[in-house]
Amino acid sequence: MVSTSLNPLTVDRDRIRPNIQALQAQLVEWRRRLHQRPELGFKELITSEFITQKLQEWGIEHQTGIAKTGIVATINGKKHPTPDSRTGGFGNPPLPTPVLAIRADMDALPIQEQNDVPYKSQHDGVMHACGHDGHTAIALGTAYYLSQHQEDFAGTVKIIFQPAEEGPGGAKPMIEAGVLKNPDVDAIIGLHLWNNLPLGTVGVRSGALMAAVELFDLKIKGKGGHGAMPHQTVDAIVVASQVVNALQTIVARNVDPIDSAVVTVGEFHAGSAHNVIADSAHLSGTVRYFNPKYDGYFGQRLEQIIAGICQSQGATYELDYWQLYPPVINNSEIADLVRSQAEKVVETPFGIVPECQTMGGEDMSFFLQEVPGCYFFLGAANLSRNLAYPHHHPRFDFDETALGMGVEIFVRCVEKFCS
Incomplete structure (x- = not known):
């Protein structure tokens, strides 16, 4: 309305x-x-x-x-x-x-x-x-x-x-x-x-x-398998879900509360059947901020989080991050x-x-x-x-x-x- x-x-x-x-x-x-x-x-x-x-x-x-x-x-x-x-x-x-x-x-x-x-x-x-x-x-x-x-x-x-x-x-x-x-x-x-x-x-x-406009595309690679046998897989959806949640901590815990910033995941694509554990997931999103001091920061921090989660879960990733417009x-x-x-x-x-x-x-x-x-x-x-x-x-x-x-x-x- x-x-x-x-x-x-x-x-x-x-x-x-x-x-x-x-x-x-x-x-x-x-x-x-x-x-x-x-x-x-x-x-x-x-x-x-x-x-x-x-x-x-x-x-x-x-x-x-x-x-x-x-x-x-x-x-x-x-x-x-x-x-x-x-x-x-x-x-x-x-x-x-x-x-x-x-x-x-x-x-x-x-x-x-x-x-x-x-x-x-x-x-x-x-x-x-x-x-x-x-x-x-x-x-x-x-x-x-x-x-x-x-x-x-x-x-x-x-x-x-x-x-x-x-x-x-x-x-x-x-x-x-x-x-x-x-x-x-x-x-x-x-x-x-x-x-x-x-x-x-x-x-x-x-x-x-x-705001500045920065964009990212992320592919997480796991190991697919039968939905009834998760121990044989690396579930890309689980890994990607952890990434989505963790990315929100950048603004909540890494950015000065006086400054405004946004990290948004706008796309999440994974899986193809009820009983199949996905071997890959694709995410894309945008980052916005006003303060020029964060130039270069978000891309670095975002990759640190992704790399840490993927390593802990046995997954790999491909990240494409680029800066579109400054503030x-x-x-x-x-x-x-x-x-x-x-x-x-x-x-x-x-x-x-x-x-x-x-x-x-x-x-x-x-x-x-x-x-x-x-x-x-x-x-x-x-x-x-x-x-x-x-x-x-x-x-x-x-x-x-x-x-x-x-x-x-x-x-x-x-x-x-x-x-």
């Missing part, structure tokens, strides 16, 4: 400038077009073609084909920099004008949509069930507005349309392709439409926002920037939600490891309109009023940072 706390807060349209209010219908149209044509990671060909078409139509400089389907749009401001903040002092040359990046992800999920709406997915088994269609529409709206109001900011804005956030991850290959260079990015911001918060709120905090860590100064501008768009104090951490992961973390930045949540749930299903649910949808709010916050951040 969805909490009634997801009923929307008051949205004051007067806090959104008329030129962005005028874009709202277009934002909805773009979002719904993208929603009807979802594409999986690194396969966002229709999506990138649509973005490219719009950028060309508006005369915005851009590069395509980055990390297969990624796009970077570049918009140069024409405002003269503020003398106090952008001069090197008497007799010194002016300091470089600022460069702010805005990141939006484009990919969808392998989910069959169950919504009965006119803009329902037309691609069987693929759905925008996490809001990335909205992220792309907001980024497009921001690009259009900035291209029409270049006199309102100095420096450069780079808008990064990123593929494959849901996996295997498009941020890292885009960074490796140089999207944060030429010109060098000083800071980066991004948002996630968030159905865990109601419309009219913004979740923003300094420090850890989202999303926001820079305090850029988080303050986002917070200060969001306060002008939502009602305060209730519209700003600082305690908004989640054990979900995001490859925005790779960008934040390279340059200071802030990733924040834009509340998009509206229980009164039945728009409060969780992310990755086949009936996920959000209140599109949030689209214009997202553009307004991005534009305000640009105007403040690039002053």
Whole structure:
């Protein structure tokens, strides 16, 4: 059951400038077009073609084909920099004008949509069930507005349309392709439409926002045999069951109680008949944590436990453990920037939600490891309109009023940072 706390807060349209209010219908149209044509990671060909078409139509400089389907749009401001903040002092040359990046992800999920709406997915088994269609529409709206109001900011804005956030991850290959260079990015911001918060709120905090994501696959090898003769076997199910229980002690007894962490076994496959003792078992799962000090720790500790149990039971194992994404860590100064501008768009104090951490992961973390930045949540749930299903649910949808709010916050951040 969805909490009634997801009923929307008051949205004051007067806090959104008329030129962005005028874009709202277009934002909805773009979002719904993208929603009807979802594409999986690194396969966002229709999506990138649509973005490219719009950028060309508006005369915005851009590069395509980055990390297969990624796009970077570049918009140069024409405002003269503020003398106090952008001069090197008497007799010194002016300091470089600022460069702010805005990141939006484009990919969808392998989910069959169950919504009965006119803009329902037309691609069987693929759905925008996490809001990335909205992220792309907001980024497009921001690009259009900035291209029409270049006199309102100095420096450069780079808008990064990123593929494959849901996996295997498009941020890292885009960074490796140089999207944060030429010109060098000083800071980066991004948002996630968030159905865990109601419309009219913004979740923003300094420090850890989202967790590191690490994954494992484990095969335990025993010795099969007759269910009536267990003394002749090494029961892989018994061994694997001990492993599942013991892995929970990592968080309970090895992690500082002040820190948050999760070890989840999500798959357990073994056995084939009532009277046969299984000779093997397969487990898979995920590890999540906020504190970067645990980088490398969980994989080591997990294997120590598995090895000890298997040795004691006469079994062997094969473990594959890998780190997918590091934690999303926001820079305090850029988080303050986002917070200060969001306060002008939502009602305060209730519209700003600082305690908004989640054990979900995001490859925005790779960008934040390279340059200071802030990733924040834009509340998009509206229980009164039945728009409060969780992310990755086949009936996920959000209140599109949030689209214009997202553009307004991005534009305000640009105007403040690039002053």
